[in-house]
Amino acid sequence: MLISLVLVLIMLAGIIVITVYKGAPAFTLSMLIETPKGGYYLGKEGGIANAIVGSLFLAIGASFCSILIAIPVAFGLQKEYTGWRFASFTKLVLDVLWGTPSIVYGAFGFVIMVYFGLRASLLGGIIVLTLLMLPIMVRSMEEVIRTIPLELKEISYALGTTRIETTIAVVLRQALPGIVTAVLLAFGRGIGDAASILFTAGYTDYIPQSLFDPVASLPLAVFFQIGTPIPEVQERAYASALVLLLIVLFVSVVSRLLSHKFSKNIVR
Amino acid sequence: MPHISLKNLSIAYGEHKVLQDVTVDIPDSQITVIIGPSGCGKTTLLKSLNRLLDLNEDVKVTGDVLIDGVNTYDGNADILALRKKMGFLSQRPYPLPMSIYDNIAFGPRVHRVSRERIIQQINDLEGRVVDIPSGKNSQMDVLVESYLRLAGLWDEVKGRLHTPASRLSIGQQQRLALARALAVEPEAILADEPTSALDPLSAQLIEKQFKFLKKNYTIVVVTHILRQARRIADYVIFLYLGELVEHGPAEKIFGNPSDERTKAYISGEIS
Numbered sequence: 001m002l003i004s005l006v007l008v009l010i011m012l013a014g015i016i017v018i019t020v021y022k023g024a025p026a027f028t029l030s031m032l033i034e035t036p037k038g039g040y041y042l043g044k045e046g047g048i049a050n051a052i053v054g055s056l057f058l059a060i061g062a063s064f065c066s067i068l069i070a071i072p073v074a075f076g077l078q079k080e081y082t083g084w085r086f087a088s089f090t091k092l093v094l095d096v097l098w099g100t101p102s103i104v105y106g107a108f109g110f111v112i113m114v115y116f117g118l119r120a121s122l123l124g125g126i127i128v129l130t131l132l133m134l135p136i137m138v139r140s141m142e143e144v145i146r147t148i149p150l151e152l153k154e155i156s157y158a159l160g161t162t163r164i165e166t167t168i169a170v171v172l173r174q175a176l177p178g179i180v181t182a183v184l185l186a187f188g189r190g191i192g193d194a195a196s197i198l199f200t201a202g203y204t205d206y207i208p209q210s211l212f213d214p215v216a217s218l219p220l221a222v223f224f225q226i227g228t229p230i231p232e233v234q235e236r237a238y239a240s241a242l243v244l245l246l247i248v249l250f251v252s253v254v255s256r257l258l259s260h261k262f263s264k265n266i267v268r
Numbered sequence: 269m270p271h272i273s274l275k276n277l278s279i280a281y282g283e284h285k286v287l288q289d290v291t292v293d294i295p296d297s298q299i300t301v302i303i304g305p306s307g308c309g310k311t312t313l314l315k316s317l318n319r320l321l322d323l324n325e326d327v328k329v330t331g332d333v334l335i336d337g338v339n340t341y342d343g344n345a346d347i348l349a350l351r352k353k354m355g356f357l358s359q360r361p362y363p364l365p366m367s368i369y370d371n372i373a374f375g376p377r378v379h380r381v382s383r384e385r386i387i388q389q390i391n392d393l394e395g396r397v398v399d400i401p402s403g404k405n406s407q408m409d410v411l412v413e414s415y416l417r418l419a420g421l422w423d424e425v426k427g428r429l430h431t432p433a434s435r436l437s438i439g440q441q442q443r444l445a446l447a448r449a450l451a452v453e454p455e456a457i458l459a460d461e462p463t464s465a466l467d468p469l470s471a472q473l474i475e476k477q478f479k480f481l482k483k484n485y486t487i488v489v490v491t492h493i494l495r496q497a498r499r500i501a502d503y504v505i506f507l508y509l510g511e512l513v514e515h516g517p518a519e520k521i522f523g524n525p526s527d528e529r530t531k532a533y534i535s536g537e538i539s
Contacts, residue, residue: 150323151360151362152364154356154358155356155362157323157351158351158354158355158356159351159352159356159374159378159448159449160348160349160352160375160378161378162348169364169374170364170365264432265365265367265433266365267365267434267441
């Protein structure tokens with residue numbers, strides 16, 4: 001057990017050390033706040049603000065859509081609402097979707113967009129990322145909700161509440177810390193995914209002005225920059241990866257704090 | 269006519285019969301204690317009274333549970349109204365995931381009780397016209413205070429009403445549960461081994477509260493602690509392996525039981 005733990009820590013440390021070591025020289029303020037200027041990909045001036053903003057737009061938009069869909073679905077899968085046959089079938093489908101490679105989502109999204117005559121855009125990216133995040137959110141939320149003690153629900157029902165009242169006023173509150181964790185898990189997967197948005201969100205040097213503009217993203221920024229032969233640009237790829245890591249770290253910390261705040265009311 | 273009366277009640281989980289042909293009237297304004305060995309159907313009997321059994325899968329109920337003359341297992345029965353009439357205390361007192369104040373206000377808020385009705389409720393409870401200060405929600409503040417006093421918890425929590433209820437000790441949580449149940453104006457209190465998770469002092473407080481409340485409420489307590497039954501019971505129902513063996517006033521059951529099995533249980537030969 002100790003060996004596995006050490007192994008995990010070494011891998012994590014390795015990722016961070018390499019990203020910081022290789023990316024630090026390129027990690028400047030102008031990189032964070034400027035969009036690419038002419039010749040940026042040849043090592044000239046500019047930054048990756050387009051990708052930072054793009055990734056945040058994509059991940060936050062998709063998280064928001066996923067939460068709206070996932071919470072009702074996660075509650076609907078409980079035995080108060082659904083028979084176990086349908087629930088376990090749905091869970092099986094979600095597990096398969098969870099394991100589906102994201103490039104498949106990208107290809108699927110692309111086909112749909114072509115059918116509707118849409119081009120690669122922020123909206124397209126958000127939709128595909130939502131599909132990618134949904135199974136993760138629903139399954140994690142559903143697990144959390146299922147572990148809520150029957151006694152707590154009994155107490156609420158005994159006060160003469162309806163199923164919906166108990167679900168919203170008691171069960172949802174009790175599950176809130178777990179729901180936050182589920183959102184974090186899905187957010188992390190969503191913001192780091194490159195393949196699904198490759199075709200659907202496109203890439204651009206500009207910050208999108210509407211839902212129908214193409215949008216850049218950090219994973220693709222890493223991908224494009226690391227593939228060049230120019231050392232300065234490769235450095236920037238590592239710096240972009242560092243930004244991505246920092247965003248995920250920030251969201252993790254915030255969600256931990258939120259989760260802790262919501263846990264205060266809960267007796268396990 | 270008593271509030272609660274059972275006629276030929278049988279309950280089974282799937283093929284497993286838990287209660288068979290139970291017929292008994294539960295006396296009003298007294299503490300009725302259901303005793304019997306573990307797994308003899310005590311909790312099942314209690315939960316049939318407010319239809320919490322519905323939450324279990326595959327439960328079959330035959331016979332009648334009459335609450336104020338209405339058969340609650342009739343298809344048209346209003347389950348929500350029934351459950352409001354029956355306050356419930358569980359074995360482990362889970363506080364709702366909110367503050368102490370909100371735990372008490374939960375019932376009246378969910379049932380959207382009007383300000384006027386709440387003021388009426390307070391007056392009925394206190395037996396006098398209570399001065400309600402003006403201001404939004406002031407009636408709820410008074411209501412919360414009244415029920416916390418009734419449950420004997422007010423002095424311990426008055427300075428921290430808006431802190432999470434989960435921070436209370438488990439004994440305080442059970443009295444909070446009592447106050448929360450009373451706030452929806454039940455006619456009866458159903459308690460499922462309410463002191464089994466509590467320390468002796470907290471248990472004593474709950475027992476004291478029951479004795480105080482019985483003049484206004486019909487109280488039904490499930491317990492496997494015989495000494496507790498002796499301390500609080502006015503009326504006793506003895507169940508053994510799903511069968512109602514004997515029921516009657518506490519003096520009769522504890523002093524001079526007629527059935528051999530009751531004698532054996534009371535004397536501690538079986539447990």
